[in-house]
Amino acid sequence: xxxxxxxxxxLAAVAGAVTIGAGGAAAGVxxxxxxxxxxxxxxxxxxxxxxxxxxxxxxxxxxVPANRMGAGLHPETEIYRDDNGGVHASLRQVVxxxxxxxxxxxxxxxxxxxxxxGRVLDVYQTWTQ
Numbered sequence: 001x002x003x004x005x006x007x008x009x010x011l012a013a014v015a016g017a018v019t020i021g022a023g024g025a026a027a028g029v030x031x032x033x034x035x036x037x038x039x040x041x042x043x044x045x046x047x048x049x050x051x052x053x054x055x056x057x058x059x060x061x062x063x064v065p066a067n068r069m070g071a072g073l074h075p076e077t078e079i080y081r082d083d084n085g086g087v088h089a090s091l092r093q094v095v096x097x098x099x100x101x102x103x104x105x106x107x108x109x110x111x112x113x114x115x116x117x118g119r120v121l122d123v124y125q126t127w128t129q
Contacts, residue, residue, distance in 0.1 A: 036113035038122070048106050049099040057092035064120050066090070072124035074098070094123050101127035 013045070028041035043051060051057065062069055071087040071094045079089045079097060098104035104127035111119055 031107065031109070033109075035090075036117035038109045040107055040109035040122075042107045043105055045099070045103055045105050048095060048104060051106070052092060052096040052099040057090065057095060060089055060121065064072065066119040068118065070116065070119040070122040072122065074127060077125065091121075094125065098125040098127060102129050103127050114121040 005028050007038060028043045028047055028119040031040040031042055033039070068090060069081075071089065073081065073094070074097075074112065077097060079087060079093060081087055089097075095106050104125065107125075107126065109122040111122060
């Protein structure tokens with residue numbers, strides 16, 4: 001129950017911030033993967049760009065340490081990944097790279113405690129061009 005309440009609050013905050021930044025556009029498509037212990041939101045390109053240029057990455061980073069965030073990088077990413085698969089980038093850099101592509105977007109997931117190797121937040125980049 002706590003995850004659902006906290007997750008709904010976090011996703012509402014992300015959606016609200018993106019809506020304000022995008023000039024009132026609809027805020028993301030909610031995703032519930034209860035079998036995998038996570039809930040999330042799929043942002044459009046416009047919402048991703050608004051998130052990248054707004055305060056949300058910094059605010060999230062104030063509460064979620066970098067070692068508790070995961071990044072699913074696009075195969076064509078320019079973000080550095082070490083030999084162990086560790087991503088060396090901020091949340092803003094991951095979101096901004098996706099936003100720089102014409103159809104780039106992100107999917108943001110909040111993970112249940114004790115799942116996903118202890119990660120609290122996962123961000124996945126998507127684009128085709």
